[in-house]
Amino acid sequence: MLVVLAVLFAAGALTVTRAFHAENVARQEMTEAREALSQVNDLMLILYEAESAQRSVLLGDPSAADPFRAAEAALPGATAQMQASLDRAGSDLSVQGRRLGALAGERMADLSASPAVVPAPTTASPRTAMDDLRQASAAIRREERALMDAAYTRADAERLRAKRTLGMIGLTVLGLIVLAAMLAFRSARAESRLRYRREIEVQRDRAELVSHELSHRVKNLFAVTMSIISVTGRSETDPKIAAKKTRSRIQALARAHELSSGQNLMRTAPFGDLLEAVVRPYCPPGATLRLSGAKLVLPARLLTPMGLIFNELATNSVKYGAWSSPLGTLTVDWTFASDETLIVVWQEQLAEYGPPQPGREGFGSTMIDLSLQQAKATMKRRWGEQGLTARLRFPFSGADKVEVTATGKD
Amino acid sequence: MLEGKKIMVVEDEALLALDLAMTMEDLGAAVVGPCYRLGAALDLVRKMKVDGAILDVDLNGETVFPLARYLDEQGVPFVFHTGRADPASLLEAFSRARICTKPSTPERLAACLAEALADADRRSDNQNYAPAYAQDGSSESSQQA
Incomplete structure (x- = not known):
């Protein structure tokens, strides 16, 4: 030239x-x-x-x-x-x-x-x-x-x-x-095409990752569901009760996992939303549910155990606790402690104070224990005149990438 | 088929682990575990001998492979219980392993594990007919006992 x-x-x-x-x-x-x-x-x-x-x-x-x-x-x-x-x-x-x-x-x-x-x-x-x-x-x-x-x-x-x-x-x-000018234009176009193709590849990889994770999780959920059916069946002799409990546990599982979808596959919904989804459906008309605590995004691994734990606590409350009467109150407060631990206080307030009434130690508490183990969590229960107070501690690992914001949820 | 065998269950979904453990017990096996985490499982398997194992591949972000390698070295048969879509890569790393994809009934898993145990028995029988037969009388003596 x-x-x-x-x-x-x-x-x-x-x-x-x-x-x-x-x-x-x-x-x-x-x-x-x-x-x-x-x-x-x-x-x-x-x-x-x-x-x-x-x-x-x-x-x-x-x-x-x-x-x-x-x-x-x-x-x-x-x-x-x-x-x-x-x-x-x-x-x-x-x-x-x-x-x-x-x-x-x-x-x-x-x-x-x-x-x-x-x-x-x-x-x-x-x-x-x-x-x-x-x-x-x-x-x-x-x-x-x-x-x-x-x-x-x-x-x-x-x-x-x-x-x-x-x-x-x-x-x-x-x-x-x-x-x-034409040569310059062509090379610029080729470059932009390359960039576009790379972008598509990145997006495809991401979609593939999400789809893999989703497929894995679906298989896992089916396995857990099958287990719920078989272990609930083992522990209940009355098929009607077994069916009812199985249904409620599967529903809790479904509600907990409903919060994680699409872009939120890895980092799921806030803890408050999980309680809202799992516990709120059990609240009888007239009874009260108070939820308050920091906005905290849960890691996906905690969805199943937390869903099952709070489902059991809520069904127990309906059977034996505050929500057995339409005037009872359930308050759940949570804080995120400095040692990367989520502390949840589940406090029931009976409509009429009376002598402590620990519920029947059924398979539900085994379910809670198992789920606690899975989440590496602990729970201390105390029954007072006003009802059950349970303190739960969920330790978070560094890989959980916890997000805490100041806004509360009630 | 699994009667009297010590079977290790490694599974991070507690309910699933419980279900598996119960099924194993129903079949007459003694359950070792269930273990929810890799570290606990490794500790346990070093302390006591097991006859077979059911292993979930992904344990809360960790893979079960270190334990699988250890069992492989010890000649302990095991079954991978996994929702992963690529069983081929698992077989590449562990040629003797069996794979049972999630979701699967505990009965199917038990059958799978029983096959794995039978395979392992055949393998150790073949080894006994090898020239090293005279030096290695351990299996014979255990049969006598």
Whole structure:
């Protein structure tokens, strides 16, 4: 590309130089021609002057002899000058100039020969002599003009050629610029396509990861569901009760996992939302549920055990605790302690205070214990006059990426 | 088929572990565990000999592979119980392992494990017919006992 541009510039410079040169030559020739013509005119003027002075002498004016002499004296110089100019212009003009000079010399000689007398017989009549002179000078003028015209034509041709060449160079440069722009555009487009493809790959990988995780979790949930059915079936003799408990446990599982979907597969919904989803459905009409604590995003691994734990606590409350009457109150408070532990206080308030009534130690508490173990959590239960108070501690590992914000949830 | 065998159960879903443990016990096996975490399982298996194991592959973000390698070295047969979609890569690393995909009934898992135990028995019988037979009388003596 650079080489092409350099060649183009060299060609352009050469063309322009040639055009200038032709112009200069034309101007030079014109100057010379004008000089030669003016010298021819001078010569002719000297002759006219001599003729007219000689005629005045003949008509009786002796003072006219002086101009005649001056003209006679000026003629050889003028002739020599003219001859020198014409010699430079070319051999043809040089010959013609010599002829004109000879004719002029002859004429002057004729005039000098008889200044004051009747015109001496000459080889030619004065008029014929002047005619010859006029013709010779006109021929020189024509020739010089032709030379000038030729020079102008050459300069014009050269200028036209320069114009064409420069135009072509301009077009080529324009073409090169367009080509370069197209190449730049194409490479930019290719780059953006590559970027787009990479972005798509990243998105596809992410989607694949999410789909793998989802499929894994679904299989796991089915396995857990099957276990709920079989272990609940083992612990209950009455098939109706077994079916009811199985249903409520599967429902708790479903509600807990409903919170994690789409983008939230890894980091699931806030803890408050989990309680809302799992516990709230058990709240009898008229009874109260108070939830308050920091907004805390749970890791996915805690969804199943937490869902099952709080489901058992809530069903126990409906069976034996605060929610066994429509005026009871359940308060759940939670804080995130500095040692990366979630502390949950589950406090029931019976409508009517009475003696402590720990519920029947059924399979539900085994379920709670198992889920606590799974979550590495602990729970302390205390039954007072007002009902059950349970303190649960869920330790979080560094991998859980806990998010805590100041806003509470009630 | 699993009667009198010591079977280790490693599973991080507590309910699933319980279900498996109960099924194993129903079949007459003695359950070792259930273990919810890799560390606990490794500790346990170093302390006591087991005849077979059911292993969940993903344990709360850890893989069960260190334990599987240990059992493989000890010649203990085991079954992978997993929801993973790529059993091929598991078999590549553990050629003798059996795979039972989640969700699967405890009965199916038990059958799978029984097959694995039978395979292992065949393998150790073959070893006994090898030239090293005279030096290694341990299996024979245990049969006598």
